[in-house]
Amino acid sequence: MDEQRTGETGGSMTAELLGAPTVEAFMVTDDGVFPNNRKLPLLVYRKVLNPDTPDLTSQVQSLFAGNRWGNAWVDAIYDFHHYHSTAHEVLAICQGQARVQFGGMDGIILTLSAGDVVVIPAGVAHKSVGNEGDFVVVGAYPQGQNYDMCSGKHEERPETDKNIVAVPLPESDPLYGANGPLREHWRA
Numbered sequence: 705m706d707e708q709r710t711g712e713t714g715g716s717m718t719a720e721l722l723g724a725p726t727v728e729a730f731m732v733t734d735d736g737v738f739p740n741n742r743k744l745p746l747l748v749y750r751k752v753l754n755p756d757t758p759d760l761t762s763q764v765q766s767l768f769a770g771n772r773w774g775n776a777w778v779d780a781i782y783d784f785h786h787y788h789s790t791a792h793e794v795l796a797i798c799q800g801q802a803r804v805q806f807g808g809m810d811g812i813i814l815t816l817s818a819g820d821v822v823v824i825p826a827g828v829a830h831k832s833v834g835n836e837g838d839f840v841v842v843g844a845y846p847q848g849q850n851y852d853m854c855s856g857k858h859e860e861r862p863e864t865d866k867n868i869v870a871v872p873l874p875e876s877d878p879l880y881g882a883n884g885p886l887r888e889h890w891r892a
Contacts, residue, residue, distance in 0.1 A: 721757050721767065726750045727885045732807040732828050737856045738787060739865050740807055744825035744890050748814065752879065753796060755818035760798045764842045768794065773844040773878040775851070780839055781832040785809070785856055789864035790871060791849035793824045794878040800839030806830050808856065821879060823886060827868040829856065846874035 729745035757763055765776045773794055781795065785808055801817045808829045816822060824830060845851050849871065854860050873891075877884020 721754055721760075721763050722879060723752055723754065725752050725880065725885050727889065729889050730806070730812060732811060735808045735810055738785065738808040738811075738829035739789070739827045739861065739868055740787075740811075740829065741825040741827040741868060743869075744792075746806055746825065746828055747823040747886065747889055748816070749821040749823075749879065749885070751817075751819045752821055753798070753819045755798070761840060761842050764796045764798060765844070768796075768842070768844040768878050771876045771878050771881050771884075772847040773874070773876075774847050776842060776844040778840065778842050780835060781830065781841055783832045785829045785831045787827055787829045787854050787856070787864075788824075788845075788851040789827055789854050789860075789867035791845045791851040792826050792871060792874060793851065794844050795822045795824065796842045797821070798840045798842055800835060800837030802835045802839050802841075803833045804830060805833050823878065825890070826871040827864070844878065846872075846878075849874075 728748040731745050732740040733742050734740055761778050797816045797818050797820045799818050803813055803815050805811050805813045854864055876882045877886035
């Protein structure tokens with residue numbers, strides 16, 4: 705087996721699409737407005753996708769689906785703070801570059817470029833604070849998880865806090881399948 709082909713969708717597509725993962729982990733905790741996630745880190749896989757892959761957005765959607773992450777969409781990232789209390793989310797940057805804030809108004813700001821992938825635990829607030837180029841992202845959610853849309857309103861809690869702790873871990877890494885780095889960083 706080709707050493708770069710670690711995804712479960714297989715074939716030469718995966719070997720050409722994916723590189724070896726370099727994962728950055730960030731703990732993003734409750735800021736009083738946004739619950740964020742006290743147990744699971746935000747994960748950034750840097751330069752893991754080959755941005756020169758033909759029809760990258762479709763290839764990423766297929767890869768996600770093959771690894772049991774569905775309900776995929778292609779668009780940009782909202783420019784307002786929001787989070788999902790009932791699902792984790794993956795964002796694959798397929799084109800352009802964006803600065804994205806995670807954790808709320810005082811949260812971290814990361815520059816994400818074509819080829820980067822972010823796995824966002826349930827509860828972690830995120831918003832775009834600016835795009836460059838023709839910015840395109842593919843998003844998806846673990847199979848069986850339906851996302852809600854929360855905005856940090858006081859009345860959302862404590863219900864969203866209960867939801868977040870009840871969200872199960874995904875069955876597999878969105879890019880690398882059952883043996884991917886997600887399982888190393890996210891443990892029950």
